[in-house]
Amino acid sequence: MTIHIEDLKFQCIIGILDFERVKPQDVIVNANIEYDDANGFINYADIVQIIKKTVIKSEFLLIEDALKEINLKLLKDYKAIKNIYLKITKPSILPDCKVSVSDYSNSQS
Template sequence: MTIHIEDLKFQCIIGILDFERTTPQDVIINLAIEYDYQKNFINYADVVEIVKNMMKKNKFLLIEDALENINLKLIKEFNTIKSIHLKITKPSILKGCKVSVSNYYKTQS
């Protein structure tokens, strides 16, 4: 099974520029979680809350660090996850484009 969460948009502090450390900005999260579905499912509402809470609480400097930490938290919370594709977009940081960083994570199990 694969859960897709697309275009999850909220504001948080993320970035290394001075104004990014003081003013929340829009971020858009897209993720796909492949998991081993037996009798237990992964509640996508829980995934959304975990991602939003981590982003807002940690105020990451780099998108790369946010990706790594979200991945680790999700695989810790849900032991049936086989892989995660995670993308974080900052839609308003540069004029005329959206900037994103993504990564694909495969669990060891």
């Protein structure tokens, strides 16, 4: 089974620029989480809350660090997860584009 979370949008402090450390900005998270459903299901609402809580609480300097932390938390909390693809987008940081960083992790990493 695969959980797809598309365009999860919320505000947080994330980034290294001075103004990013003062005022929350929009981020958009997309995730594909492949898991073994032999022992039941994974509640996607719980996954959404973990993602939001992790990013909002930690006020990361780098998107890369946020991705790593979310991956570690999900793989630790849900042994059934086989693979995770995460992408975090900052839609308003540059005037002429959206910027994103993505990561792919699996339970064997």
